Amino acid sequence: MVLRAEWTKLRTLRSTRWILLAMLGLTVGFSFFLASGSTSTGGGPGDNDIVRDSLVGVYLALFAVVAFGVVAITSEHATRTIHTTFTAIPRRGRVLLAKSLLVGGAVLVVGLASSTSAFLLAQHVLRHNGYAPPSYPEWTLHDGPAQRAVVGSALLLTAIALLSLGVGAILRHSAAAISALLALMFVPLVFANTLPDHTRELVQKATPGAGFAVQQTVARSDALPIGPWTGLGVTFAWAAGALLVAFVLIRRCDA
Amino acid sequence: MIEALNLTKRFGRTTAVDDLTFSVPAGCVTGFVGANGAGKTTTMRMILGLARPDGGRVLVNGRRYAELRRPLSQVGALLDAGAVHPGRRASHHLLWLARSNGIPRRRVGQVLELVGLAEVADDRVRGFSLGMRQRLGIAAALLGDPPVLIFDEPANGLDPEGILWLRGFVRSLAGEGRAVMVSSHLMSELEDTADRLVVIGRGRLISVTGVAELLASASGTDVVLRTPRAPEVMRLLAAAGATVTSEDANTLTVTGVDAARIAELTAENGLPLYELTPRRATLEQAFMELTGDRSAS
Numbered sequence: 199m200v201l202r203a204e205w206t207k208l209r210t211l212r213s214t215r216w217i218l219l220a221m222l223g224l225t226v227g228f229s230f231f232l233a234s235g236s237t238s239t240g241g242g243p244g245d246n247d248i249v250r251d252s253l254v255g256v257y258l259a260l261f262a263v264v265a266f267g268v269v270a271i272t273s274e275h276a277t278r279t280i281h282t283t284f285t286a287i288p289r290r291g292r293v294l295l296a297k298s299l300l301v302g303g304a305v306l307v308v309g310l311a312s313s314t315s316a317f318l319l320a321q322h323v324l325r326h327n328g329y330a331p332p333s334y335p336e337w338t339l340h341d342g343p344a345q346r347a348v349v350g351s352a353l354l355l356t357a358i359a360l361l362s363l364g365v366g367a368i369l370r371h372s373a374a375a376i377s378a379l380l381a382l383m384f385v386p387l388v389f390a391n392t393l394p395d396h397t398r399e400l401v402q403k404a405t406p407g408a409g410f411a412v413q414q415t416v417a418r419s420d421a422l423p424i425g426p427w428t429g430l431g432v433t434f435a436w437a438a439g440a441l442l443v444a445f446v447l448i449r450r451c452d453a
Numbered sequence: 454m455i456e457a458l459n460l461t462k463r464f465g466r467t468t469a470v471d472d473l474t475f476s477v478p479a480g481c482v483t484g485f486v487g488a489n490g491a492g493k494t495t496t497m498r499m500i501l502g503l504a505r506p507d508g509g510r511v512l513v514n515g516r517r518y519a520e521l522r523r524p525l526s527q528v529g530a531l532l533d534a535g536a537v538h539p540g541r542r543a544s545h546h547l548l549w550l551a552r553s554n555g556i557p558r559r560r561v562g563q564v565l566e567l568v569g570l571a572e573v574a575d576d577r578v579r580g581f582s583l584g585m586r587q588r589l590g591i592a593a594a595l596l597g598d599p600p601v602l603i604f605d606e607p608a609n610g611l612d613p614e615g616i617l618w619l620r621g622f623v624r625s626l627a628g629e630g631r632a633v634m635v636s637s638h639l640m641s642e643l644e645d646t647a648d649r650l651v652v653i654g655r656g657r658l659i660s661v662t663g664v665a666e667l668l669a670s671a672s673g674t675d676v677v678l679r680t681p682r683a684p685e686v687m688r689l690l691a692a693a694g695a696t697v698t699s700e701d702a703n704t705l706t707v708t709g710v711d712a713a714r715i716a717e718l719t720a721e722n723g724l725p726l727y728e729l730t731p732r733r734a735t736l737e738q739a740f741m742e743l744t745g746d747r748s749a750s
Contacts, residue, residue, distance in 0.1 A: 199552060199553055199554065199555050200553060202552040202553075203549045203550070203552040203553035204549075206545065206548055206549035206552050207538075207541075207549045210541050210542065210545035210548070210549065211538065211540050211541060212540060213540065273538065274538070277535075277536065277537065277538045277539065278533055278535060278536035279536055279537060279538050280536075281503055281532060281533060281536050282536050282537070282550070282593070283553075284502070284503055285501050285502075285503065285524065285525075285530060285532075286524065286525055286550050286553040286554060287553050288502050288518055288519040288520075288521065288524055289519070452498075452503065452504040452505060453503045453504070
């Protein structure tokens with residue numbers, strides 16, 4: 199019943215459609231844009247991570263995903279619908295659980311569509327721009343590392359969506375939650391190079407951005423210092439932590 | 454029915470609701486009256502489990518709200534008409550509510566019809582006036598056909614026609630045997646609606662009383678009379694122990710002697726009366742009298 203109610207809520211708002219569409223558009227669009235502007239002259243073996251490069255749009259999709267996850271709960275606080283929700287469903291933990299399943303599910307599905315399309319399109323463009331054998335291997339969705347990067351990107355977006363939902367439920371305010379999340383993810387990315395090596399590695403391994411390691415297929419100097427699945431695990435751990443705190447608070451605090 | 458026992462809620466150092474005990478029985482309308490900030494909404498939020506009491510407890514149909522299975526079919530509440538997502542259609546708002554409590558979909562159309570919103574069922578709430586949102590809130594409260602109903606200031610934003618409709622509607626709900634609780638900061642709003650009143654001030658219970666008893670208990674009842682021979686009537690009544698003030702050449706206001714006695718006295722003395730009107734204190738005056746000294750302290 200709770201799941202059906204939350205699903206009805208989600209599908210009856212136009213913003214849901216738009217934001218998921220934005221997520222798809224940003225992933226595919228940005229990946230295509232960067233692939234188009236990049237050429238290789240060939241020659242010796244190249245060291246670009248062209249799998250990761252073709253999934254670069256995921257960085258932009260993050261904005262849409264963060265907004266989606268946060269707003270799924272904070273829009274209820276902003277419009278005070280949350281009171282109506284908790285009156286109809288006094289077991290508040292179930293509300294959060296239902297929202298997690300739906301937000302996570304929607305982002306996983308749209309995320310898979312996004313990362314797959316982005317990968318196929320960008321690979322096609324890159325090959326056309328000179329990223330071709332013998333310098334670069336021809337990646338397809340049947341290759342293990344490529345597959346892991348594509349599916350992993352969708353899982354990464356799912357983890358970020360869940361983290362966003364959790365932070366939204368904790369802070370109960372859209373702008374505050376979105377700012378906090380973007381800071382958490384992009385500040386380490388921007389300032390990483392200004393930190394001493396040891397600290398930088400620690401920050402890269404411990405912040406939610408570690409999940410981007412799942413896109414890596416070449417050991418480069420700018421790669422994240424963490425394994426692909428371990429990195430993704432870090433992001434999911436953040437999501438689980440945020441949801442757990444939210445779960446405790448939502449049951450304890452006055453609505 | 455609703456039973457509150459020693460209900461207490463503090464916000465920091467302020468005690469918003471202070472040791473409140475009252476009940477809302479089935480089959481009648483219980484008015485919940487108090488000035489703005491007296492703790493009415495906080496009390497209602499505690500009834501609905503939205504706020505946690507710091508002391509005491511409140512039961513709905515013998516259970517804490519959080520323990521109710523399918524609460525919408527036990528209690529219907531209109532607390533805040535604005536608490537609707539403006540981007541959602543009215544029917545969709547009721548649909549998710551229905552889904553959350555396993556209420557059949559056809560009920561959505563029924564309650565929209567009942568509150569007079571059938572024609573705008575598929576409009577987004579964004580374009581609704583406050584009065585329409587009130588009606589939507591009442592529709593939501595009725596969705597589960599509950600035996601207990603709670604309305605917080607339901608007349609807010611309604612036009613005179615809407616207020617009249619609401620009054621009849623609330624009466625009919627109680628007539629069907631439901632327990633109805635209606636809050637207001639205006640006593641006059643409840644005068645024709647409520648059977649009994651729970652009066653609070655500064656979070657404390659001031660009085661639980663019937664509307665009729667409250668009116669009767671109020672001082673300030675007086676009698677207005679018109680006569681062409683005002684000076685003689687004035688002397689006569691003053692001699693009988695009344696306090697008489699002259700409004701104009703023909704009109705007197707009398708306290709201390711009731712209308713029947715005035716009629717007898719003037720008849721015995723052959724003094725003609727054109728009008729003799731006993732005036733009740735209004736509920737508002739009675740309320741002020743009841744709460745006056747306490748809210749001043």
